[in-house]
Amino acid sequence: MxxxxxxxxxxxxxxxxxxxxxxxxxxxxxxxxxxxxxxxxxxxxxxxxxxxxxxxxxxxxxxxSKRGYYLAIIQDAVAGLVALAASGVELPATDRVYRTIDSYLRYAEHNQAAYRAIVSGGVGFDAEVHAIRDGVREAIVATIAEGAYGRRDIAPPARMGLLGWVCAVEGATLDWIDRPALPRETMSDLLVRMLGGTLRAIEELDPAHPAPEPARRHA
The missing domain is CATH 1.10.10.60 (Homeodomain-like)
Structure with a gap:
């Protein structure tokens, strides 16, 4: 040829x-x-x-296989969730935190089955799906850290505090999509205020990670 x-x-x-x-x-x-x-x-x-x-x-x-098909669906759902949560890089840091939380809730609201699968870890105890879920948590922690501190490399107390907040968000969001008693805007504001409390607690333990100004104003 x-x-x-x-x-x-x-x-x-x-x-x-x-x-x-x-x-x-x-x-x-x-x-x-x-x-x-x-x-x-x-x-x-x-x-x-x-x-x-x-x-x-x-x-x-x-x-x-059927499981391979299911994992591909979960991975596709994860990519959509992380992409939405990480959007708004052109915004100021604190505005990006609000955008992240609102995008997260929008995704859960409009992709309820996929969100439940991601958060619950799939069918039974599936190590691969759990690993995907853990990756989502770390991606959200990194996104929030970048919005709050302007960087992703944070100390263990800050990472653990943000991870605890993310896990609380997961539980609250699961309940919210099952029983949407609050408008999304109110839910978003509640989670932002919860994050503010977490950021202030982190600052008390580690002054090298000061809470952004909006988190202080919500005290």
Whole structure:
């Protein structure tokens, strides 16, 4: 094959790759809807293939197994949650904290099944899903730390304080999407004020991590 022939093949391969990625993304989107309405154990691969209008072999081709398919759906959900929470980098630090919390709640509100799967750790005790969840927690801690302190490399008391706040947010958010007695704006403001208390407690233990001014004003 000469150089010109090689050049003719590459665009075809690129198009094939694009179609493959698009097909995989489409199957993940279908899976997110399916698992939103039906439990993991209640869905067989035949059910999934029938709802997706594809041959079962195609799902095996992309994901190897039902569990592989489920993990891909969880990872896709995580990517969406982290991307939303980390948005607003152009904002001042304190405004970014508000944006992070509001984006987090918006995601949970509009992707309830995916959020529950992320926070609960998947089906039963699944070490891989738990690892994904732990990664989400660390990403949120890093995002809040950057918004509050302007950096992600924080001392253990600050990290533990923020991690405890994130875990509290998870529990409160799970209850909120099940029983949405508060408007999202009120819920967001409540979590911001809780974060303010956490940041002030961190400052008392470690003055090298001073609480931002808005957190002090809410005292």
């Amino acid at each position: 000469n150089v010109s022939q090689q050049g003719a093949v590459r665009p075809h391969r690129a198009r094939g790759t694009e179609r493959s990625l698009a097909r995989r993304a489409e199957l993940i989107a279908i899976g997110r809807k399916l698992f939103a309405d039906t439990s993991y154990d209640a869905l067989s691969m035949d059910d999934i293939a029938r709802h997706a209008h594809v041959a079962k072999g195609l799902i095996y081709y992309y994901f190897q």
